[in-house]
Amino acid sequence: GPHAIEALQQNPYLLCGEPLQLKFDVVDGIARKLEVGEESTLRISAGILYAMRRNAGNGGHTCLPRKKLLESTAHYLLLDTIEDGLQQLLDRGELCARTFGGTEYIYLPDMLSAEEDIAARLGQLSTFPTEPPVTLESDIQALERAQGFDYAPLQKEAIRMALSNRVMVLTGGPGTGKTTTVNAILGLYEGARSRVALCAPTGRAAKRLSELTHHAASTIHRLLEVDYSTGSVRFIHNEKNLLKYDVIILDEMS
Numbered sequence: 001g002p003h004a005i006e007a008l009q010q011n012p013y014l015l016c017g018e019p020l021q022l023k024f025d026v027v028d029g030i031a032r033k034l035e036v037g038e039e040s041t042l043r044i045s046a047g048i049l050y051a052m053r054r055n056a057g058n059g060g061h062t063c064l065p066r067k068k069l070l071e072s073t074a075h076y077l078l079l080d081t082i083e084d085g086l087q088q089l090l091d092r093g094e095l096c097a098r099t100f101g102g103t104e105y106i107y108l109p110d111m112l113s114a115e116e117d118i119a120a121r122l123g124q125l126s127t128f129p130t131e132p133p134v135t136l137e138s139d140i141q142a143l144e145r146a147q148g149f150d151y152a153p154l155q156k157e158a159i160r161m162a163l164s165n166r167v168m169v170l171t172g173g174p175g176t177g178k179t180t181t182v183n184a185i186l187g188l189y190e191g192a193r194s195r196v197a198l199c200a201p202t203g204r205a206a207k208r209l210s211e212l213t214h215h216a217a218s219t220i221h222r223l224l225e226v227d228y229s230t231g232s233v234r235f236i237h238n239e240k241n242l243l244k245y246d247v248i249i250l251d252e253m254s
Helices: 004-010 012-016 024-033 041-059 066-077 083-092 109-126 136-147 153-164 178-191 203-213 220-224
Strands: 063-065 096-100 103-107 196-200 217-219 247-250
Touching: 004 012, 012 024, 012 041, 024 041, 041 063, 041 066, 041 083, 063 066, 063 109, 066 083, 066 103, 096 109, 103 109, 136 153, 136 178, 153 178, 178 196, 178 203, 178 247, 196 203, 196 220, 203 217, 217 220
Parallel strands: 196 217, 196 247
Antiparallel strands: 063 103, 096 103
């Protein structure tokens, strides 16, 4: 609005925040022309927030260890220390801190909220009682004979866990056998006549999942069916209108 120029003259680093998110180096050059000092609180705060957003967007990190954040950002800003700037952001609630295993981690508030919400929902799902199939071990052996190879111990553990719990999270780097494990889980559930849905966050990931499993897969949004009729985005399927599936395999969650 009419106060934009005044606001930017007072704090040019607004340009690298929401919603513009210009590159910090570009905004830093503008700030130098406006004679904002290198040790300015505005510059330090903006540099720390920029580092957090960049790590979330490029590296997928929901948080960073305090020590690593301070060292890497101070190096980036060419300063000896930025401890006071970080503490001011924490005091104002623009960043949050949580300690795990003796290490303090720094979060953007929305990332912390998302992580805690997801963890709480997974925890809630895991409390629902269930019984593993009586024939689970013999079913795994039959699957191994049909495939012509034995599953690795961790793969078998993942298969058992998936067939014995309401929710299971499977992680592992490339080439560790996740797809083979997912195919086994899918085969056992379909063998038990369960209705299985496969989905992924993006169309590309869904297509890849379909190719690897030879089973139809969709995006999460298409599976839940987005409704735009109310003027805001909402899902047709939710906790009150459940999907007509017994099992949902969601790939590439990271």
